[in-house]
Amino acid sequence: MGSTPASGSRRRLVTLLIAVTLLGITESMIGPYLVLFGTERLRLSVLEIGVFISLTAVSGMAASLWLGRRYDQRPGRWPAVLAASLAGTGYLSLLATPSYPLVLLIGVALLGAGSAVFPQLFALAKSHTDGAAVRTGGTPVLRSAWSLAWAIGPLAGSALVAGPGYSWLLMGTACGFCLVVVALLGLDARPPQVSAPVETAPDRPLTSQTVALSIAGFTLFHVAMFSGAVALPLYVTQVLHGSAGSVGLMFSVGAVAEIPAALALLLLPRRWDRSRVILAGMGLMVVYFALVTAFTGIVALVLVHIARGVAIAVVGALGISHMQDLLPAAPGRATTLFANAATAGSLVSGIAAGALSHALGYRAALLVCGVLSGVAWLLFLLARRRASAETEKCFPEPAPPR
Numbered sequence: 001m002g003s004t005p006a007s008g009s010r011r012r013l014v015t016l017l018i019a020v021t022l023l024g025i026t027e028s029m030i031g032p033y034l035v036l037f038g039t040e041r042l043r044l045s046v047l048e049i050g051v052f053i054s055l056t057a058v059s060g061m062a063a064s065l066w067l068g069r070r071y072d073q074r075p076g077r078w079p080a081v082l083a084a085s086l087a088g089t090g091y092l093s094l095l096a097t098p099s100y101p102l103v104l105l106i107g108v109a110l111l112g113a114g115s116a117v118f119p120q121l122f123a124l125a126k127s128h129t130d131g132a133a134v135r136t137g138g139t140p141v142l143r144s145a146w147s148l149a150w151a152i153g154p155l156a157g158s159a160l161v162a163g164p165g166y167s168w169l170l171m172g173t174a175c176g177f178c179l180v181v182v183a184l185l186g187l188d189a190r191p192p193q194v195s196a197p198v199e200t201a202p203d204r205p206l207t208s209q210t211v212a213l214s215i216a217g218f219t220l221f222h223v224a225m226f227s228g229a230v231a232l233p234l235y236v237t238q239v240l241h242g243s244a245g246s247v248g249l250m251f252s253v254g255a256v257a258e259i260p261a262a263l264a265l266l267l268l269p270r271r272w273d274r275s276r277v278i279l280a281g282m283g284l285m286v287v288y289f290a291l292v293t294a295f296t297g298i299v300a301l302v303l304v305h306i307a308r309g310v311a312i313a314v315v316g317a318l319g320i321s322h323m324q325d326l327l328p329a330a331p332g333r334a335t336t337l338f339a340n341a342a343t344a345g346s347l348v349s350g351i352a353a354g355a356l357s358h359a360l361g362y363r364a365a366l367l368v369c370g371v372l373s374g375v376a377w378l379l380f381l382l383a384r385r386r387a388s389a390e391t392e393k394c395f396p397e398p399a400p401p402r
Contacts, residue, residue, distance in 0.1 A: 024149025026176025060115025222345025
């Protein structure tokens with residue numbers, strides 16, 4: 001029996017599911033320990049590490065945008081394969097213990113490309129799968145796999161560092177990117193059928209107000225999320241006199257909550273407006289920060305992090321789909337814009353959290369993060385209304401017969 005289009009879509013989705021899981025394990029395996037590698041193995045100062053991390057992140061955003069544009073011009077697996085190959089080569093290059101200028105060059109030219117793999121995989125999910133059920137459920141499934149991978153990777157990285165050492169960690173990371181490439185080679189070189197723009201979703205320029213407001217909202221949401229993650233451990237340990245273990249438990253509970261929350265999005269009726277659910281997710285983050293500053297018991301704070309995990313899962317999964325719906329003819333750049341919003345939020349968060357905590361104290365800093373989440377909600381609400389107005393302008397309702 002020949003394979004049907006639906007079975008082909010499911011096969012490609014499974015392939016992407018494997019690739020996303022491998023990528024998540026790989027990135028989370030090296031992420032928490034890259035700074036330690038810089039200080040203990042390369043003997044870099046805190047300033048030198050900060051410059052390296054920042055330049056690598058900025059180059060990653062630029063590489064993601066460039067590859068996203070190339071993907072939209074010629075959809076296929078090659079941008080993701082190129083990005084993963086460059087990142088794997090970069091981590092192998094660090095094994096030579098290079099000088100600091102060469103470390104910066106490796107970070108900018110090779111490691112930064114690794115940031116482009118994530119949006120490329122979700123762009124592939126958009127163009128390489130067909131069938132309404134696969135398109136609707138693909139992103140939440142991939143997002144839940146990403147969350148699961150991030151629960152596994154740090155443990156694997158810790159085992160490698162504590163056992164064989166940093167050399168094995170770098171080799172393991174390079175092998176992880178290699179396995180992502182192998183998984184991607186299981187996809188068709190080009191999409192079997194390039195997705196056409198949806199009739200009810202007009203294509204927009206990247207400079208449209210709807211796109212700008214959406215990206216501003218997502219960026220501010222991630223600034224608040226990452227800044228809160230910086231301020232919270234200090235708030236718990238220094239103000240509430242909790243333990244470092246309790247902080248780890250809080251974030252672990254939130255990470256575990258992301259998985260069923262992302263899968264639960266599969267149950268949403270297709271007629272539901274996804275932007276309303278995103279607004280609910282952003283609103284839940286506001287509630288989270290309010291409760292974190294109100295409660296002082298460790299058990300209560302641990303349970304509150306379920307709300308954080310649900311909010312991250314909702315915005316992370318549906319945010320990607322939302323940007324792809326806004327730019328149906330440019331899935332590569334649409335997914336990249338969302339991913340870069342998260343990266344930009346991460347870059348700003350360290351400075352923002354440090355400045356707020358120093359000037360106002362840890363509790364007030366968390367409250368400000370809640371306010372930023374509220375502003376993100378407002379910006380996205382404006383974007384949603386603008387999108388509705390654009391849709392009505394392009395597809396006006398027919399006048400009733402006389």
